[in-house]
Amino acid sequence: MSDVLTITRPDDWHLHLRDGATMADVLPHTARQFARAIIMPNLRPPVTTTEQAAAYRDRILKALPAGMQFEPLMVLYLTNNTPPDEIRRAKDSGFVHAVKLYPAGATTNSDAGVTDLGKCYKTLEVMQELNMPFLVHGEVTDPAIDLFDREAVFIDRIMLPLRKVMPELKVVFEHITTKEAADFVMSDAGPTAATITAHHLLFNRNEIFKGGIRPHYYCLPVLKRETHRQALVAAAISGSDRFFLGTDSAPHAKGLKEHACGCAGCYTALHALELYAQAFDQAGALDKFEAFASFNGPAFYDLPRNAGTVTLRRESWTIPSELPMGDTTVVPLSAGEQINWKMA
Ligand SMILES: NC(=O)N[C@@H](CC(=O)O)C(=O)O
Ligand SMILES: [Zn+2]
Numbered sequence: 001m002s003d004v005l006t007i008t009r010p011d012d013w014h015l016h017l018r019d020g021a022t023m024a025d026v027l028p029h030t031a032r033q034f035a036r037a038i039i040m041p042n043l044r045p046p047v048t049t050t051e052q053a054a055a056y057r058d059r060i061l062k063a064l065p066a067g068m069q070f071e072p073l074m075v076l077y078l079t080n081n082t083p084p085d086e087i088r089r090a091k092d093s094g095f096v097h098a099v100k101l102y103p104a105g106a107t108t109n110s111d112a113g114v115t116d117l118g119k120c121y122k123t124l125e126v127m128q129e130l131n132m133p134f135l136v137h138g139e140v141t142d143p144a145i146d147l148f149d150r151e152a153v154f155i156d157r158i159m160l161p162l163r164k165v166m167p168e169l170k171v172v173f174e175h176i177t178t179k180e181a182a183d184f185v186m187s188d189a190g191p192t193a194a195t196i197t198a199h200h201l202l203f204n205r206n207e208i209f210k211g212g213i214r215p216h217y218y219c220l221p222v223l224k225r226e227t228h229r230q231a232l233v234a235a236a237i238s239g240s241d242r243f244f245l246g247t248d249s250a251p252h253a254k255g256l257k258e259h260a261c262g263c264a265g266c267y268t269a270l271h272a273l274e275l276y277a278q279a280f281d282q283a284g285a286l287d288k289f290e291a292f293a294s295f296n297g298p299a300f301y302d303l304p305r306n307a308g309t310v311t312l313r314r315e316s317w318t319i320p321s322e323l324p325m326g327d328t329t330v331v332p333l334s335a336g337e338q339i340n341w342k343m344a
């Protein structure tokens with residue numbers, strides 16, 4: 001059993017940095033581990049234009065502590081009215097790398113999202129033509145569908161019809177949580193990939209209810225039953241280049257998580273690589289970690305692999321109970337628990 005793991009410097013293909021003072025406090029956690037990250041655009045108001053993405057990118061780079069190297073890969077938030085020309089501007093910019101679908105009402109700050117994907121087909125056609133990846137929060141919002149089934153139903157109602165009309169569109173099924181999604185991604189004829197979070201590899205839905213309701217384990221799509229967790233681990237360690245690392249680290253103030261109507265999102269930027277290493281180690285598949293963390297993402301996005309390496313050691317430490325974030329605090333995932341890997 002190896003106690004030291006050195007891999008090519010990885011990237012995070014799904015990250016929420018927020019803005020302002022919150023961003024200033026969470027960004028160094030990510031930049032310490034990852035060379036680049038796909039920056040989610042669900043701000044208030046959302047990042048819907050290339051111009052807004054440029055301004056957000058500048059704010060991120062200004063907030064980066066001196067001496068840290070990090071490249072934000074920007075994303076546009078798709079609305080019912082995103083014009084096809086906006087995709088051309090995004091492509092020409094060189095810094096917008098994807099466009100994100102938030103079904104309206106599906107998750108945090110999705111109110112401005114898409115109500116009917118059919119309204120976006122002209123825009124999606126241009127994305128297909130320009131090889132612009134389409135990132136998808138894959139849950140239906142139909143209140144008649146059980147919360148735990150919303151991802152699987154999304155495949156039937158949205159993904160399969162989309163694939164019929166856009167066979168060449170690059171699609172990333174974000175933060176997959178089910179066997180159905182893993183199977184779909186593995187077998188789809190089109191250029192399809194998926195991000196998998198550390199928390200969905202490590203935990204099943206029991207974690208939310210252990211000894212009482214534990215809001216820091218609540219995210220969307222919500223954790224699923226153990227058979228699904230096992231299917232996600234199998235996909236991550238399968239060697240398929242369709243699966244890659246995306247933390248979905250989603251900081252919310254402690255008081256808004258520990259609340260009568262708590263926000264969805266797990267904060268993992270602090271210890272992302274260590275959490276993933278733990279999951280791969282438990283699966284006996286540390287040898288598969290580098291491709292998942294450092295190779296498959298850049299290959300899908302047509303970007304070069306990073307130079308340099310990071311090293312993790314088998315060393316037990318305790319995850320802090322909370323961290324400063326703006327004028328409040330954030331509780332990292334598994335706060336107070338021991339973790340067996342540590343970044344050197
Ligand atoms: N994953 C989450 O539970 N929350 C994310 C939004 C998202 O990725 O769906 C957030 O922005 O807080
Ligand atoms: Zn999402």
Ligand SMILES: [Zn+2]
Nearest residue numbers: 016040248250
């Ligand atoms: Zn997210």
